[in-house]
Amino acid sequence: MHSVIVRNLWKRFNGNPILRGLNASFEEGSLTVITGPNGSGKTTLIRIVAGLTPPSEGFISVYGFKPGSYKARRLTSVILDKPLLYEELTVEENLELFKTLSGSEGGKFYEVALETLGVTRVWRRRVGELSHGWRRRVDFARSLIAEPKLLLVDEITTAFDNESLREAVSILDSLTRSGSTVIATTPNPGDVELLADPVKRVCSLRDGVLECEAI
């Protein structure tokens, strides 16, 4: 079954097309990596599927729902380049806040992320005091709280060192095996090797056109 369906998707900024009639389907339980140079529209695509940016034209469905709708938001989690965390709050307060907002107590993937990425070590520290790398780890844990059916990760390799990236990818692997769909982006095609086994498909976004191949 397809979790995300994109048909004839166009996005223009000030008349300039960034995405040109994209067509793609993403299978349930798959991890797809989208590569492409900076400015190719990867982040725009992620934001459109997340419901943060409206498309100029085209059709998108997230498990049969319109992106950004209340029902789609219950199924989707997003990691953007800028961590979605309150700097004035501690890590614990942030994660408790997002547990309440997502109506979840956190699941096994969240617990694993806390342990393996060492988030519990900075539990009582304010997010504003953390380095970008630590914020990214906390943000990764945040994204797993509700065990999302669809996880969108922008710039997956950014701010992760090799070891924590391996841990993160291992968690994503378990998540896809449980039936969730993961769509991640990276500007560097070489990063796909770092992501290794769980990646089922690599798509290349160039000049607003998406080309995918299974691996």
Add this chain to the structure above:
Amino acid sequence: MRGHIRAFITLILKDLRVTARSPWELLAILVFSSLSAIPATLVSVEVLGDATKLVLLFVAIYISTQTYVKEGRAGTIEVYHLYPIAPSVHFLAKLSYTWLLLLSSLTLYTTTLALLGVPPARLPSLTMEWLPLTLHLSAASSLASLISTYLKAETTLLIAVAAVMVTPALLSKGNPATLALLGLAYTIVALTVAELLED
């Protein structure tokens, strides 16, 4: 329903914690409230009512734009678009938070007035006139904030919408009941808009 109540309390606590941990912003509101009472003691009691409206208006606009701009800059405004938070819960949490800060501001303002010699016998009735205004301003600024957040608009729109909504309060020659009713009307409008946004 229980989830909505938990989200409502969580959002208020989040805003209060963030404010308490940005001491300079909180201090700016409190110092402004206290200092603006000084010139207010120099005017007649009739003019005092209008002067107070302006003080509360400035504080309300400062609170709503500050939280909106801050969340916009930090990127956390996306939380309202990415998490299944009912817009009505978001609105009521913002209204309560703004009202709490406005009440704190009003308390400090009236305390300073009392200390500076405004007849204590006049203060309770004046405060009863100003309380509905705080509700009115909180509702208007929270509605403006809600519209700006969900339309993903710029801060200028927020200020423009808020300005239009608070104008009746500034022009009215003080029937507190009317102001309170107008605040209630904005709340009902906001909750109706919120229902539409949820669909």
